[in-house]
Amino acid sequence: MPDIQPDKAAVAQQIRHLQDTLYVVNGKWKLPILVAIHQGNSRFRDIQRSVQGITTKVLSTELKALEQNKLVVRRVYDTSPPTVEYTTSSYCDTLQTMILEMIAWGKNHHDRIREE
Amino acid sequence: MPDIQPDKAAVAQQIRHLQDTLYVVNGKWKLPILVAIHQGNSRFRDIQRSVQGITTKVLSTELKALEQNKLVVRRVYDTSPPTVEYTTSSYCDTLQTMILEMIAWGKNHHDRIREE
DNA sequence: ATATCTGGCATCCTTTAGGTAACTGGTATA
DNA sequence: TATACCAGTTACCTAAAGGATGCCAGATAT
Numbered sequence: 578m579p580d581i582q583p584d585k586a587a588v589a590q591q592i593r594h595l596q597d598t599l600y601v602v603n604g605k606w607k608l609p610i611l612v613a614i615h616q617g618n619s620r621f622r623d624i625q626r627s628v629q630g631i632t633t634k635v636l637s638t639e640l641k642a643l644e645q646n647k648l649v650v651r652r653v654y655d656t657s658p659p660t661v662e663y664t665t666s667s668y669c670d671t672l673q674t675m676i677l678e679m680i681a682w683g684k685n686h687h688d689r690i691r692e693e
Numbered sequence: 694m695p696d697i698q699p700d701k702a703a704v705a706q707q708i709r710h711l712q713d714t715l716y717v718v719n720g721k722w723k724l725p726i727l728v729a730i731h732q733g734n735s736r737f738r739d740i741q742r743s744v745q746g747i748t749t750k751v752l753s754t755e756l757k758a759l760e761q762n763k764l765v766v767r768r769v770y771d772t773s774p775p776t777v778e779y780t781t782s783s784y785c786d787t788l789q790t791m792i793l794e795m796i797a798w799g800k801n802h803h804d805r806i807r808e809e
Numbered sequence: 810a811t812a813t814c815t816g817g818c819a820t821c822c823t824t825t826a827g828g829t830a831a832c833t834g835g836t837a838t839a
Numbered sequence: 840t841a842t843a844c845c846a847g848t849t850a851c852c853t854a855a856a857g858g859a860t861g862c863c864a865g866a867t868a869t
Binding site for chain 3: 632657
């Protein structure tokens with residue numbers, strides 16, 4: 578009667594990976610912000626306008642978190658007043674397929690809910 | 694000079710789909726719970742043991758939310774004491790590729806962090 | 810007889826996420 | 840001269856998420 582169940586260990590491992598991902602992209606705003614930036618909105622106000630309903634404060638703190646996790650790059654240009662530009666990092670590109678899957682599921686889900 | 698920018702509208706639409714998805718699966722626990730159940734943990738305590746660190750209270754409320762969103766099915770059998778069984782719905786299966794992408798990214802990310 | 814398992818519920822508490830509103834300094838525009 | 844834009848910051852607040860602890864009743868295992 579074996580004590581070690583490799584299946585359970587593998588499942589636990591998968592769950593941990595999932596939790597690692599969630600730790601980085603969790604919350605209402607992070608992924609929407611990434612999409613907005615990725616699609617060409619590099620300025621603070623442009624991002625805010627793209628992501629419906631977000632406030633300056635929340636956007637500001639989320640951008641800092643994303644920068645810390647190296648998903649977003651912030652560049653300040655020495656103009657007057659300073660111009661600030663946000664872009665997604667190349668590391669952020671590794672999230673692409675995941676995000677596309679999430680968008681696809683959301684679309685599908687929305688259609689399904691409407692049908693009810 | 695056109696006022697309507699179809700690109701911006703399309704981006705906004707994608708972001709909305711993403712937000713729909715997040716509305717359903719957001720939070721620290723929902724996806725890990727789904728994986729645990731999907732991998733064959735049908736009993737309350739089994740799920741709890743699979744998802745490291747979750748309390749009975751949180752698990753209980755999350756399961757209710759997942760049931761409401763039709764991702765999980767709860768069945769009670771008339772044994773004594775009653776046996777309760779949780780399974781993922783067929784609708785939940787539509788989340789599979791998305792979740793696998795998230796697991797894969799988490800694994801990758803974890804490896805990357807360790808290297809630093 | 811005692812301990813432990815099951816599937817939770819109730820209560821209380823802390824933490825975090827998120828929201829509101831006001832404000833800043835510098836610039837450009839009307 | 841007044842207004843608006845930019846990129847935020849600060850202080851305050853609420854709501855939701857999450858955590859700790861204790862409990863229940865029926866059953867099974869020691």
